[in-house]
Amino acid sequence: MNEPRGPQGPAMPIAQPYGYAYPPGLPPHHPKTSGLAITTLVLGVAGCLALPLLPAIIIGIIALTQTGPGKRPGRGLAIGGLAAAGFWAVGWIALLGNTMGNPDRYTASPPGAPSPSSASCATPPSGHANICTLKPGDCLRQPVASATSVELTACGSPHTTEVIGAFTATDGPWPSGADLKAEALDHCQRILAKNVDKPRLDAEGVYTDLGYLKPEREPWKHGVRTVFCTLVSPGSQLTDSALVPGADLSIPTG
Structure with missing residues (x-):
């Protein structure tokens, strides 16, 4: 016997499960932060030691080309590292310029030499x-x-x-x-x-x-x-020079 069938209606679409932008079981892929950007920040902050400044600037420029919208994350880190490197570079240039411009201020005079001007x-x-x-x-x-x-x-x-x-x-x-x-x-x-x-x-x-x-x-x-x-002479008893005639007035004396 044929079982009765219900009224025939339009075919209903099969609902798709929600929440799967990627195949089930595989996590979404997030681009990793640029390692060069992180390196730029570390070297820029360490610019107080002078030696890391040049590598920080070179690596920072490369990091800028690798990061930004549509590229790898980390552009802010690269910019921060370059800013720190620039700050330390200005400080070192000012210090070296001051030292080179007046070296006598940082060296003692040899015995008997005139006192340096400062x-x-x-x-x-x-x-x-x-x-x-x-x-x-x-x-x-x-x-x-x-x-x-x-x-x-x-x-x-x-x-x-x-x-x-x-x-x-x-x-x-x-x-x-x-x-x-x-x-x-x-x-x-x-x-x-x-x-x-x-x-x-x-x-x-x-x-x-x-x-x-x-x-x-x-x-x-x-x-x-x-x-x-x-x-x-505490009581101001000196009313004339106490030196002998022809006293040695050289610096240093005798």
């Missing part, structure tokens, strides 16, 4: 001196602890301090007071015996102390090594 040796105000312009035979109105800026006065008027000579300190790191004291005492006592009219001062009852003026940290960093020996 910002720390700028011309002092009228009637004053600094560590680069002070010289043996100068007289100072007041006692000073450093030669950053000292007020000069005529040696024929009452004054507390007279520069009796100078020596070149041993090269090395900037010395503290204790580090330089022994060296200054040795040189300044020798200069005192050679240049100062001590019998006349004793006969006049003038009390004096031996001292010295050293460069401050900044001039020392720029190569200034001249230390000045001074004769100090």
Whole structure:
């Protein structure tokens, strides 16, 4: 017997399963981030060491051609690496240009050589001196602890301090007071015996102390090594030069 059939209608399309852009079981393919772009970023950040700068720029340019819309991801990394490399390149160029333009600022002068010219040796105000312009035979109105800026006065008027000579300190790191004291005492006592009219001062009852003026940290960093020996009379008892006629006023003295 034939089984009854239902009414014949139009054929219905078979529904397709949703969610399969690729064959079932295979994940979508995502392009990998450009390895050159990652390398550019690493080298650009490391540009503070100078050596990675050139490779960062070369690799970064290549990475730009491989990345972008429709290409491999990583264009932002390449741009960031190139920007970092450019920043460090500008810094290194400025540093090298400053060093090459004024090499004397970074080297110490040999013993006996004139002090180098630098910002720390700028011309002092009228009637004053600094560590680069002070010289043996100068007289100072007041006692000073450093030669950053000292007020000069005529040696024929009452004054507390007279520069009796100078020596070149041993090269090395900037010395503290204790580090330089022994060296200054040795040189300044020798200069005192050679240049100062001590019998006349004793006969006049003038009390004096031996001292010295050293460069401050900044001039020392720029190569200034001249230390000045001074004769100090705290009560301003000096009314004339304490030096003997024809005293040695060279730098270094004797």
